[in-house]
Amino acid sequence: MKRVKEVTIMKSNDEFLVKQCQNGHLDAFEELVHKYHQKVYSLCYRFSGNHDDANDLAQEAFIRVYHSINKFHFKSAFSTWLYRVTSNVCLDEMRKRKRKSSVSLDSPMETDDGELYFNLPDQKFNPELMAERKDVQEIVHKAIQELPKDQKLTLLLREMEGFSYDEMAEVMNVSVGTVKSRLSRARNNLKEILVQKTELFPDKSHLKGKEV
Secondary structure, eight states, X not given: OHHXXXXXXXXXXXXXXXXXXXXXXXXXHHHHHHHHHHHHHHHHHHHHSSHXXXXXXXXXXXXXXXXXXXXXXXXXOHHHHHHHHHHHHHHHHHHHOOOOOOOOSSSOEEETTEEEEOOOOOOTTOHHHHHHHHHHHHHHHHHXXXXXXXXXXXXXIIIITXXXXXXXXXXHTSOHHHHHHHHHHHHHHHHHHHHHHGGGOSSGGGSEETTO
């Protein structure tokens, strides 16, 4: 019951702040920015891969929210609407420039054929291995960039941001079934791209996974 109460209080607080913003109170908007800045920044960083661009994207997201706040009619949670705006900002930027996205190489990525591991030795000060690690990162980054934008967004929200299927469906304004379908296609397409790109490596053990 405590968790339900906390969520209810949070939603109620957001509703109050949004209504205050719609009535022209800038301090209420500043409070919303303070509350959600880190989460918005995190998503922007996953898309852009660097702090400077992430800051710019986060700022643009909040600018759009500020100018569109009167169009928010409380049909969904404010946080859901905010992430939707942020996702659109990032997708708009993707259309302008192809950027490399940050991805963790330490955890396996789930695919329909099993888990895909990016198995790299943990020897930070070995120059040869550091160069090797950079090569693998570049391949993964480029592979993700080759995915269709909807698949990329779905993959990042799930694998990098840890969103649930229901949360993703709300943010992307699609059904849960569509989310699962896009995610499956994204994982399979990424695996196929990575298999092709491993031809650049004399030793394919750098990318280790079932049938990879």
